Amino acid sequence: VKKPIIVAIDGPAASGKSTTAKILAGRLGYTYIDTGAMFRSVTLRVIREGLLEALREDESRIAGVLQSITIGFRGDRVILDGEDVSEAIRENQVSREVSFISSLKPVRDKLKELQQEMGRKRGIVMDGRDIGTVIFPDAELKIFLVADPAERAKRRHAELSLKAGGAAVPSLEELEAEIVKRDKDDEERTHAPLRRHPDAVVVDTSKLTIDEQVGFVHDLVMKLVGQ
Numbered sequence: 001v002k003k004p005i006i007v008a009i010d011g012p013a014a015s016g017k018s019t020t021a022k023i024l025a026g027r028l029g030y031t032y033i034d035t036g037a038m039f040r041s042v043t044l045r046v047i048r049e050g051l052l053e054a055l056r057e058d059e060s061r062i063a064g065v066l067q068s069i070t071i072g073f074r075g076d077r078v079i080l081d082g083e084d085v086s087e088a089i090r091e092n093q094v095s096r097e098v099s100f101i102s103s104l105k106p107v108r109d110k111l112k113e114l115q116q117e118m119g120r121k122r123g124i125v126m127d128g129r130d131i132g133t134v135i136f137p138d139a140e141l142k143i144f145l146v147a148d149p150a151e152r153a154k155r156r157h158a159e160l161s162l163k164a165g166g167a168a169v170p171s172l173e174e175l176e177a178e179i180v181k182r183d184k185d186d187e188e189r190t191h192a193p194l195r196r197h198p199d200a201v202v203v204d205t206s207k208l209t210i211d212e213q214v215g216f217v218h219d220l221v222m223k224l225v226g227q
């Protein structure tokens with residue numbers, strides 16, 4: 001058996017990263033780490049502490065949060081300071097503010113340390129925006145997922161409608177605008193912007209089924225580690 005590797009999956013919002021990463025990790029017997037959930041957790045804590053507006057004026061106000069915060073995973077549940085926040089971190093206000101919180105250098109430094117520690121023994125599939133470029137530039141396999149914005153909005157819409165069970169969800173147009181704005185913010189920030197590592201394999205999932213996109217990445221892993 002060859003040594004376990006790191007699979008880094010980056011790409012814009014709703015391109016299929018977490019779906020691919022989760023299924024792939026299951027097939028490989030690896031640990032899946034959702035770094036977006038970690039940035040969302042910091043954002044949720046900032047909102048709950050009522051710190052958002054103060055932070056826009058003075059970034060150094062984040063220090064207290066970063067000193068005391070604990071973020072971890074229990075299976076696929078996200079645990080913030082001992083509380084299961086898996087649902088709370090998907091709420092709209094968190095989605096709207098997360099790119100701002102992720103642009104702050106102290107936040108990125110703190111989560112970088114945590115993420116690198118989580119991958120120390122390798123055998124992980126980690127998804128995010130800067131995994132191949134900043135967190136694990138030595139990852140044996142780097143993937144960059146992309147898909148048409150309209151298709152991504154459609155997928156998010158389907159996902160939200162299913163969860164809402166009949167309750168109102170944002171329109172396709174609103175979702176696409178939100179996705180495009182978040183991508184732009186993530187691409188244009190100074191620290192660890194969303195970027196494809198030159199070695200990353202680009203996979204356009206616009207016309208793929210979930211099975212096809214996972215199968216494609218799984219084949220690449222198998223070429224690296226053997227059966």
Ligand code: CDP
Nearest residue numbers: 013014035036037039098099102128129130
């Ligand atoms: O799942 P979705 O595409 O909505 O986003 P996510 O993966 O949960 O990430 C939410 C936000 O966190 C992104 O839009 C980025 O602003 C930020 N993020 C980041 O900056 N770096 C990462 N490695 C992961 C997420």
Ligand code: CDP
Nearest residue numbers: 013014015016017018019155159208209210
């Ligand atoms: O993690 P990220 O934000 O990149 O995307 P995701 O949450 O994995 O995927 C967004 C939605 O697209 C999910 O509801 C997936 O089931 C769906 N989807 C997909 O990932 N790939 C396809 N080929 C078709 C749908």
